[in-house]
Amino acid sequence: xxxxxxxxxxxxxxxxxxxxxxxxxxxxxxxxxxxxxxxxxxxxxxxxxxxxxxxxxxxxxxxxxxxxxxxxxxxxxxxxxxxxxxxxxxxxxxxxxxxxxxxxxxxxxxxxxxxxxxxxxxxxxxxxxxxxxxxxxxxxxxxxxxxxxxxxxxxxxxxxxxxxxxxxx
Amino acid sequence: xxxxxxxxxxxxxxxxxxxxxxxxxxxxxxxxxxxxxxxxxxxxxxxxxxxxxxxxxxxxxxxxxxxxxxxxxxxxxxxxxxxxxxxxxxxxxxxxxxxxxxxxxxxxxxxxxxxxxxxxxxxxxxxxxxxxxxxxxxxxxxxxxxxxxxxxxxxxxxxxxxxxxxxxxxxxxxxxxxxxxxxxxxxxxxxxxxxxxxxxxxxxxxxxxxxxxxxxxxxxxxxxxxxxxxxxxxxxxxxxxxxxxxxxxxxxxxxxxxxxxxxxxxxxxxxxxxxxxxxxxxxxxxxxxxxxxxxxxxxxxxxxxxxxxxxxxxxxxxxxxxxxxxxxxxxxxxxxxxxxxxxxxxxxxxxxxxxxxxxxxxxxxxxxxxxxxxxxxxxxxxxxxxxxxxxxxxxxxxxxxxxxxxxxxxxxxxxxxxxxxxxxxxxxxxxxxxxxxxxxxxxxxxxxxxxxxxxxxxxxxxxxxxxxxx
Numbered sequence: 001x002x003x004x005x006x007x008x009x010x011x012x013x014x015x016x017x018x019x020x021x022x023x024x025x026x027x028x029x030x031x032x033x034x035x036x037x038x039x040x041x042x043x044x045x046x047x048x049x050x051x052x053x054x055x056x057x058x059x060x061x062x063x064x065x066x067x068x069x070x071x072x073x074x075x076x077x078x079x080x081x082x083x084x085x086x087x088x089x090x091x092x093x094x095x096x097x098x099x100x101x102x103x104x105x106x107x108x109x110x111x112x113x114x115x116x117x118x119x120x121x122x123x124x125x126x127x128x129x130x131x132x133x134x135x136x137x138x139x140x141x142x143x144x145x146x147x148x149x150x151x152x153x154x155x156x157x158x159x160x161x162x163x164x165x166x167x168x169x
Numbered sequence: 170x171x172x173x174x175x176x177x178x179x180x181x182x183x184x185x186x187x188x189x190x191x192x193x194x195x196x197x198x199x200x201x202x203x204x205x206x207x208x209x210x211x212x213x214x215x216x217x218x219x220x221x222x223x224x225x226x227x228x229x230x231x232x233x234x235x236x237x238x239x240x241x242x243x244x245x246x247x248x249x250x251x252x253x254x255x256x257x258x259x260x261x262x263x264x265x266x267x268x269x270x271x272x273x274x275x276x277x278x279x280x281x282x283x284x285x286x287x288x289x290x291x292x293x294x295x296x297x298x299x300x301x302x303x304x305x306x307x308x309x310x311x312x313x314x315x316x317x318x319x320x321x322x323x324x325x326x327x328x329x330x331x332x333x334x335x336x337x338x339x340x341x342x343x344x345x346x347x348x349x350x351x352x353x354x355x356x357x358x359x360x361x362x363x364x365x366x367x368x369x370x371x372x373x374x375x376x377x378x379x380x381x382x383x384x385x386x387x388x389x390x391x392x393x394x395x396x397x398x399x400x401x402x403x404x405x406x407x408x409x410x411x412x413x414x415x416x417x418x419x420x421x422x423x424x425x426x427x428x429x430x431x432x433x434x435x436x437x438x439x440x441x442x443x444x445x446x447x448x449x450x451x452x453x454x455x456x457x458x459x460x461x462x463x464x465x466x467x468x469x470x471x472x473x474x475x476x477x478x479x480x481x482x483x484x485x486x487x488x489x490x491x492x493x494x495x496x497x498x499x500x501x502x503x504x505x506x507x508x509x510x511x512x513x514x515x516x517x518x519x520x521x522x523x524x525x526x527x528x529x530x531x532x533x534x535x536x537x538x539x540x541x542x543x544x545x546x547x548x549x550x551x552x553x554x555x556x557x558x559x560x561x562x563x564x565x566x567x568x569x570x571x572x573x574x575x576x577x578x579x580x581x582x583x584x585x586x587x588x589x590x591x592x593x594x595x596x597x598x599x600x601x602x603x604x605x606x607x608x609x610x611x612x613x614x615x616x617x618x619x620x621x622x623x624x625x626x627x628x629x630x631x632x633x634x635x636x637x638x639x
Binding site: 033048088108117128 | 401
């Protein structure tokens, strides 16, 4: 794990590490850094698709609920007016669409990120407490095919980090 | 304030720093100083005396609320002043007032995010908290107006009950239930999601074991991984996109409670946009009311700058003018409709027994806000504080006028009556203000009132491109 002072240094280090052939790595930062997506070659997230599906499910569910309640479960004939009076169902359908999409966005994000997760090895490094304030970290995992303890350490040191440390499992 | 005022002739480095610092934060801040300033308010061991005083007042009012609700549930809603023909009064006035206040929080956090307005960053967190607390206060009124809220579940929510009854989905009141409960849920999700990275910061900076554990649990193990940030940012943007039509729909639906009826003064197509503008107007007034003491007492002037105050004033000016247009439009259509009922409604508003409230609201919402055109007014913090309180009064009067004047002179002169609130009406209203303030005091003491990680993104260090010149 290498520690950097600026987001620019982290992005540069991540790019170099990827060019050097490392694949299993992660970066940690106190702010979102858009450039890291490219530097680490992150795939686009599936979240938008899930949210779309959640919204559609919410909308259909809300509309069908109203149809069922007003026309099947408790039909009330008011002067022969249609039971499925859809224009009147629009506001609630809209709200359930929004609710479905928002719940999917919120819970989907945590589920895809596998959070809450009470334990993670990176927290074993003392310097990592600053990852939520002003320091930027690049971690190359031992699972990486090119990982070799001393060589990887040397490689990280070539990028002028503030410090390099081993992450205990 | 001009940031250059401190430096008569800025050195090249200073000039470069100023050029890279957005105008929404005082130059010279770093990741660490931003974090430290905001977390200090929460993590300090010494709670300021002023906090205790403020919380005490809020707590007393909260006890008034408890007492009122206790009496209401024991005796029934007969303790309130509303009676035929004024079947709706303080309960719906205060409901609309509170829910409107909440709208500014969502506007700031969602709509301004989509418009990439950087000045939202330092005010969005506490504005969202304000939304949440205001919605909680608002929801109490219609629920308690049912008299026995524990029985209200089957009128309001579609669940399979043993009586085989279902809610009437063609009623605007049911639309309201769905709109407000969705709004409350989405606001809570948005607020909590925004808090998580900051809770992780608090976890890492807290000194006491208890604080570390509590913030640690709430932070859900957030570690700032690049992949997590990517999904997080996507979610944040999506929630903003979803909340934008939602916030516009909520007050539109609230206005349907009136507009879908056939009562003169309520049955108007201008209601949805006019209500939404009024909501944003009153909400920004409340944000201002909260922001001014917050920045002064906690020394957050570096983050909530004069730029923010100016921008909020301008939003109030614009939305206030839309509201004033709504008043003009109501008066015009009362005349243009040639309907004797509409004409009488307007005549009664302007000259009837409640005319003094009508003209007060015109004085505040149409005339007083013209002061916001002047820069000297926008720079005068104490005056702005008073004006923002008056705007809240004006918007409360607006709802009073709309609701009470239309009801107390209905179609049958034999049923005309006057409405006067009882002390329990006032107790409930004042009590919700106590609840709101008490929650807000707890919030600024235990949670970061400004989004720390978003503030970090606007300090000059955060830029990747500008630094890569080597």
